[in-house]
Structure formats: structure tokens, C-alpha cells
Amino acid sequence: QVQLVASGGGVVQPGRSLRLSCVASGFTFSRYGIHWVRQAPGKGLEWVAVISYDGSDKYYADSVKGRFTVARDNSKNTLYLQMNSLGAEDTAVYYCARDRAVISHFYYYGMDVWGQGTTVTVSS
Amino acid sequence: DIQMTQSPSSVSASVGDKVTISCRASQGISSWLAWYQQRPGKAPVLLIYGASSLQSGVPSRFSGSGSGTVFTLTISSLQPEDFATYYCQQTNSFPLTFGGGTKVEIK
Numbered sequence: 001q002v003q004l005v006a007s008g009g010g011v012v013q014p015g016r017s018l019r020l021s022c023v024a025s026g027f028t029f030s031r032y033g034i035h036w037v038r039q040a041p042g043k044g045l046e047w048v049a050v051i052s053y054d055g056s057d058k059y060y061a062d063s064v065k066g067r068f069t070v071a072r073d074n075s076k077n078t079l080y081l082q083m084n085s086l087g088a089e090d091t092a093v094y095y096c097a098r099d100r101a102v103i104s105h106f107y108y109y110g111m112d113v114w115g116q117g118t119t120v121t122v123s124s
Numbered sequence: 125d126i127q128m129t130q131s132p133s134s135v136s137a138s139v140g141d142k143v144t145i146s147c148r149a150s151q152g153i154s155s156w157l158a159w160y161q162q163r164p165g166k167a168p169v170l171l172i173y174g175a176s177s178l179q180s181g182v183p184s185r186f187s188g189s190g191s192g193t194v195f196t197l198t199i200s201s202l203q204p205e206d207f208a209t210y211y212c213q214q215t216n217s218f219p220l221t222f223g224g225g226t227k228v229e230i231k
Contacts, residue, residue: 047213047221050220059218060219062219095168100170108156108174109173109174110158110160110215114167
């Protein structure tokens with residue numbers, strides 16, 4: 001079935017780095033943009049980043065710009081989020097989510113498939 | 125950045141009730157608004173996109189309306205599985221932003 005499986009979360013010290021992965025199955029990964037969305041404990045949803053279906057477009061939230069990098073490998077059906085200079089404010093469940101539009105550089109239609117999330121805890 | 129404000133932050137209702145949740149954008153976003161449902165410990169689920177289009181597989185008791193800056197999600201007859209938190213999200217421009225959420229609780 002159509003699914004996204006996120007992994008790579010864990011406990012990391014402030015200032016260190018972590019790389020998250022998201023593996024897709026059940027659909028043609030290379031046709032869809034993919035987002036990262038996070039949720040701090042007990043808080044609401046925060047959009048983090050998106051990468052277009054072909055990797056040519058990348059957009060970031062101001063809170064992570066310059067520290068996080070999104071990338072994809074369409075040959076491996078895998079999305080990545082490289083997170084550097086982590087701080088306590090980055091502690092959250094990180095979800096990868098498929099954009100609803102197919103082969104598009106526009107992101108108007110929401111996120112229709114979500115992974116189960118991977119937990120990142122930044123603590124000394 | 126476009127700020128999204130939801131109201132109320134929580135609502136208590138009974139099975140069979142009609143529930144309405146509001147979402148206001150700090151500037152016009154045309155019809156580029158999505159609604160999500162999130163149950164505790166689970167990932168969000170897309171309910172509505174384009175302000176009023178029902179996502180495939182979502183029950184017809186859910187409906188969305190609005191354009192510009194004011195939007196509404198309506199649940200016509202609340203079911204037990206609908207007790208959850210609901211988020212609006214503007215998809216008009218980057219950074220994409222979510223509302224603070226509305227928790228629908230059992231009365």
C-alpha cells in the first residue's frame with residue numbers, strides 16, 4: 001500500500017547533527033514533492049521544508065533555514081533531512097508527508113500521505 | 125508570513141451534533157486552504173483541500189467553505205471517531221503555515 005516510513009530520530013546533544021530518512025513505497029516517488037512537518041511535544045503542527053518531485057525546488061521555514069537541508073534520491077525512493085546545529089527548540093516528532101500534486105512545482109493541494117513520524121530529542 | 129488563527133481552541137460536543145470550526149488568515153489566500161484531522165499519537169490525515177474539496181475516502185459529513193481570509197470546517201453529525209484535533213493550513217505561499225488547532229472533545 002501507499003506509505004512513507006520515517007526513521008533516524010533519536011537523542012542528540014545541542015549543537016550536534018542528525019539525519020532523518022523517509023522511505024516511500026506503493027507509489028511512484030519521483031512524481032511527488034515531499035514535505036517535512038514537525039510537532040513539538042504537546043504542541044501544534046509546524047511545516048519545516050519541502051522538496052519538489054525532481055529535487056530542483058527546495059523551500060524552508062525560517063526557523064530552520066541555514067541549518068536544515070532537504071534532499072532526495074529518487075533511485076532509492078528516499079527523502080532525507082539533514083539537521084545541523086540542533087537546539088532544544090528542534091525537539092519534536094518529525095513527519096514526512098507527500099504533496100497531493102503530481103509532477104508540480106506548486107504546492108496548493110495539501111499533504112495526502114503521511115509517515116508515522118520519527119522522534120528527535122535534543123538534550124544534554 | 126501568513127498567520128492562521130483557529131477558533132475555538134477547543135469545543136465539547138456530543139455524538140450527532142453539528143460542529144463548526146473557523147480559521148482566519150492574516151491576509152488573503154484565495155482558496156488555498158487545507159484541513160487535517162489528527163488523533164492522539166497518530167499522523168495527521170488530509171480532510172479538505174482547496175478550501176472545499178473533499179479528499180478521497182473522507183466521509184461526506186465533513187465539508188469546508190470560505191475564501192480570501194475566512195474559512196470554515198463543518199462536521200454535520202459528529203461520530204465517535206471524529207473526536208480529535210483539527211488543523212487548518214494555508215497552502216498559498218511559503219512558508220506554509222498551520223493554525224493552532226481545535227480539539228473536539230466529548231461532552
